[in-house]
Structures are given as C-alpha cells and as structure tokens.
C-alpha cells in the first residue's frame with residue numbers, strides 16, 4: 001500500500017487520525033518501545049523463605065549418611081537467600097512466542113511530526129499490505145531498517161504525522177515497529193495507536209506492510225515465516241481470531257497487497273491458526289493449588305529450600321491406597337510432557353511411585369527423590385485426552401521408610 005506518490009489511486013491511505021489530541025509522553029513511548037520481544041510465559045520458579053512450621057527432617061538411608069547427619073544435623077532455619085514465593089498453582093497459560101520486533105528507536109525513526117492518537121480498545125483485525133516498492137534481494141537487517149526509514153519519509157511526504165502502518169516486515173524477514181507507540185501497546189496487549197493505512201479501519205485494524213510488490217511475485221520465505229509468526233503473536237496478544245486477517249483491498253479500492261499475496265491470505269489464516277493451536281500450553285499444580293488433594297497422613301513441610309512454592313507434602317511409605325493427587329484440565333487431545341518438582345534430599349525415598357493418568361490409562365514411574373531436586377524432572381511424554389481429572393498422583397506404596405514427597409507437577413502440551 002504505500003505510496004509515496006500521493007496522487008496514486010491504488011494506495012490511497014487517508015490519515016484519519018487527527019481528531020483526538022490525547023496527550024502522550026513520547027519519551028515514555030519510545031522508552032517502552034525499545035523493549036524487544038516477550039518471553040514465553042512461565043511461573044517463576046522460586047523456593048521461598050518464610051515460616052517453617054513443620055520441618056521434615058530427612059530420613060537417612062545409609063550408614064554413611066547417618067554418620068554425616070549425626071555430625072551435622074540439617075538446619076531447620078529458613079533459607080535467608082530464598083527468593084519470593086512462586087505463585088501457588090500458577091497457570092502458565094497459552095503464549096505465542098513473539099518474533100523479534102525492532103522498535104522505532106532501533107531502526108532509527110525520525111520523531112513524529114504531530115500528535116499520535118490512541119485508542120484504548122483492542123484492534124479486531126489485521127490488514128495485510130505490500131509496500132509496492134522494489135523486490136530487492138538485499139535481505140539484510142540494514143536493508144530492513146532502511147525500508148522502515150524510507151516508508152516513514154514517504155508518509156511524511158503525504159502530510160502524515162508518522163509512518164502509517166503499525167508494523168513492517170522486510171523482504172529478509174525483519175520485523176519493525178511502524179507508527180510510534182505501536183509496539184509497546186502490542187506488547188501490553190491493550191489498545192493501539194491510530195494508524196494511517198486504511199480509511200475507516202485505522203483505529204481497529206493492525207496494519208502490516210510487507211516490503212515488496214506481490215502482484216505477480218511470491219513473497220520470500222523469510223518474509224512469509226516472520227509474517228505468520230507476527231500475525232500469530234498479534235492474534236494472541238489482542239485476542240483476534242486468525243479468520244480476521246484481511247487484505248487492504250477488502251476495505252479499500254486498491255490492488256494492495258497484490259494478487260499473489262492476496263491469494264495467499266487463506267494460507268496465512270490457516271498457518272496462523274496452526275501456530276496458535278500449537279503454542280505451548282502449560283499448567284503447574286502445586287501442593288497449595290486447588291487441584292491438589294491428599295489425606296491427613298500427608299504432612300506439610302517447608303524444610304528444604306529446593307521446594308516449589310511455600311511448602312511440600314511428605315508421607316511415610318505404606319502399603320495403602322493413600323494418594324496425593326494433582327488435578328488439571330487438559331485442554332485438548334494431544335501429546336503432553338509431564339514433569340515433577342520436589343526437593344531432592346539424600347534420605348528421601350529412592351523409589352517414589354508417580355502415577356500419570358492419560359485419560360485412557362495410567363503409567364507408574366519410579367522416581368529417586370534422594371537427589372536431583374529443585375528442578376523440573378520429566379516423567380515422560382504422554383498422549384492425553386481432554387478433560388478435568390487427576391493427572392498425576394504420588395503413592396505411598398513403596399519400600400523402605402524414607403519419605404515420599406508430593407510438591408508440584410507441570411504439564412506442557414507439545
């Protein structure tokens with residue numbers, strides 16, 4: 001879409017963003033826009049300090065350990081180095097990885113030449129454009145940043161306050177912020193700046209300019225894969241369905257984004273939908289979460305700093321059916337990695353039974369809890385069916401007298 005030639009009728013983009021003069025501190029926008037990307041969600045893994053009302057001293061399993069323990073009994077004091085609480089039973093939730101997006105400051109944007117208006121409502125669609133500029137074969141980052149600067153100058157020449165579109169993808173697959181403020185709002189997933197890329201849609205459609213002319217040429221693979229990632233990220237951040245991805249010509253009489261790129265929009269919607277569906281879903285169930293249940297024989301301890309969250313549960317082995325259970329809602333049929341977190345202390349049980357329930361059966365995995373604690377330990381990958389149920393249980397039915405531990409579990413869709 002972008003015409004640097006204001007008389008062109010093919011890409012008429014009216015800057016209809018002049019009515020609202022809400023004052024924005026541009027320095028703040030620039031500062032926040034410098035932040036690149038957002039990592040995948042995940043609960044902070046921390047072993048907190050705090051009161052330790054029921055410390056569970058580890059049983060000692062061997063003579064050597066017994067001797068050592070007698071010399072230096074384990075301290076029951078909270079670990080002063082321990083960081084703040086992990087959120088109990090935190091849901092990591094769905095998160096689509098953000099492609100790296102160069103902010104205006106990174107690619108060297110000029111200052112906007114007027115007020116950039118904003119809306120607090122989230123956009124409801126994505127509009128795809130092409131820049132109608134040359135299909136260059138310089139796929140470098142420098143070339144990407146240059147087209148971003150060129151577009152801004154073209155749009156200044158149209159009399160606009162700033163770059164018209166929200167985001168730009170170069171032929172080499174570099175993603176850049178367009179209009180100042182677009183990136184920070186996208187990262188916050190709240191509101192947007194009013195663009196100038198499609199009359200009537202500038203406050204409700206995120207405009208993406210794709211460098212090149214796609215009337216007869218096909219976009220380079222690098223551009224395409226970044227565009228898919230970018231659209232998936234936008235859809236995730238703003239809650240836009242992948243079906244709401246359109247071409248500029250769907251709203252304005254224009255050839256943009258070119259016949260070829262326009263004909264690829266069904267493919268774009270479907271690849272974005274696949275990216276969203278495949279994004280990693282993850283859930284953590286801690287022993288303090290609502291999804292945890294255990295009988296009275298399972299006592300609570302905060303003895304080990306390797307615990308997940310504030311505490312963990314422990315019990316003595318017994319030939320009884322007395323499970324500590326972790327329940328969760330499996331969102332869809334699919335393959336899931338199942339992991340357990342527990343403090344690994346020399347003296348805890350070396351053969352603790354963990355039972356994984358797939359929805360169509362169960363598997364028992366024996367875990368050595370005398371070592372390797374304070375981290376996620378994989379119990380394997382399982383085909384699981386959707387539904388809410390006990391997904392993992394810890395059993396007391398094992399040998400010896402060393403404590404079995406139930407602390408936290410994590411499921412991740414693969």
Ligand SMILES: [Zn+2]
Nearest residue numbers: 001129248256
């Ligand atoms: Zn356009």
